[in-house]
Amino acid sequence: MTDMNTIRLTNLQVLAKKYASQRALADALDFTPGYINQLLTQKRSIGEKIARKIEGQLSLPPFCLDQKDSKPLTIESNAEFIGGFDEWDHTTPLGDDEVELPFFKEVELSAGTGKFHVEENHGAKLRFSKALLKSKGIAYSAAACVRVSGDSMEPIIPSGTTVGIDTANTRIVDGNMYAIDHGGHLRIKRLYRLPGGIIRINSRNPDYPDEFYDESEGTMRVIGRLFWYSVLL
Numbered sequence: 001m002t003d004m005n006t007i008r009l010t011n012l013q014v015l016a017k018k019y020a021s022q023r024a025l026a027d028a029l030d031f032t033p034g035y036i037n038q039l040l041t042q043k044r045s046i047g048e049k050i051a052r053k054i055e056g057q058l059s060l061p062p063f064c065l066d067q068k069d070s071k072p073l074t075i076e077s078n079a080e081f082i083g084g085f086d087e088w089d090h091t092t093p094l095g096d097d098e099v100e101l102p103f104f105k106e107v108e109l110s111a112g113t114g115k116f117h118v119e120e121n122h123g124a125k126l127r128f129s130k131a132l133l134k135s136k137g138i139a140y141s142a143a144a145c146v147r148v149s150g151d152s153m154e155p156i157i158p159s160g161t162t163v164g165i166d167t168a169n170t171r172i173v174d175g176n177m178y179a180i181d182h183g184g185h186l187r188i189k190r191l192y193r194l195p196g197g198i199i200r201i202n203s204r205n206p207d208y209p210d211e212f213y214d215e216s217e218g219t220m221r222v223i224g225r226l227f228w229y230s231v232l233l
Contacts, residue, residue: 004066008046009039011065012054016040029057099133099140100125101164126162128228138227142168146179148188152203153177157229163188164228172199172222179223182213188226 016036019025026036038044046054051065094100126145133140148161157163157177165179172178174192180201192200194212199220201211213220 005045005047007068008051008065009042011067012039012046015054015058029054094127097130098127099130100127101140101143101145126164128164136227138166139168142166142224143227146186152205152208153188154205156204157188158231161229161231163226165224166227167224169225169227170222173225177226179226181221181223183219186223191222 016022016025019028022036022040023033026033029036035044039046039050046065052062054060055062055065128140128143130140133143143164143166145162145164148157148163149159151159153161163179170178172191172193175190177188178191180187180189180191182201187201190202190204192202194200197215199213199215201213203210
């Protein structure tokens with residue numbers, strides 16, 4: 001009869017082949033490379049606690065390391081490689097399927113005008129695929145990009161994130177993120193409709209309490225729904 005440590009070792013060896021190196025596996029498991037090497041070379045046994053930790057760290061089914069005749073262990077991928085980057089600048093001609101959206105750098109609106117007016121970033125543009133925008137039901141003539149400041153939407157939208165706004169989509173759907181003109185300031189928030197004409201304004205950062213706005217006040221306007229955001233880490 002094969003002992004449990006041998007079964008777990010065999011399964012760990014299968015998992016190890018799915019990584020570029022023992023160091024990569026160690027990083028995924030939050031172990032040191034030396035510790036992984038000791039497990040794979042049988043200098044250390046794979047006990048109950050270690051087996052369950054490996055399964056948990058790699059999001060594997062519970063007790064799958066203990067199965068002798070199970071299907072080959074697989075790790076579900078949550079990403080797909082779709083290619084590298086192409087270099088371009090403002091002099092590079094647009095492709096047939098590309099459109100340039102205006103890129104704004106400020107996060108304030110002209111007080112009292114009630115219009116979406118922020119300072120354009122010296123003519124800077126961001127390029128998007130026409131087909132991609134069309135697939136999301138977004139007219140590129142109604143889309144613009146804005147850089148966000150502040151930490152109220154962290155960790156989802158850190159300060160410095162660039163967001164895309166669909167200014168043709170102003171209908172509030174609970175839980176979606178919107179750009180709003182609130183008393184002359186451009187704010188990025190999650191919105192919820194409550195009974196009695198009340199709008200709940202929510203920040204993702206729990207340090208910021210919810211705000212409640214009465215539509216009858218007339219000091220807030222939905223500019224558009226966020227359809228995209230990007231940030232460099």
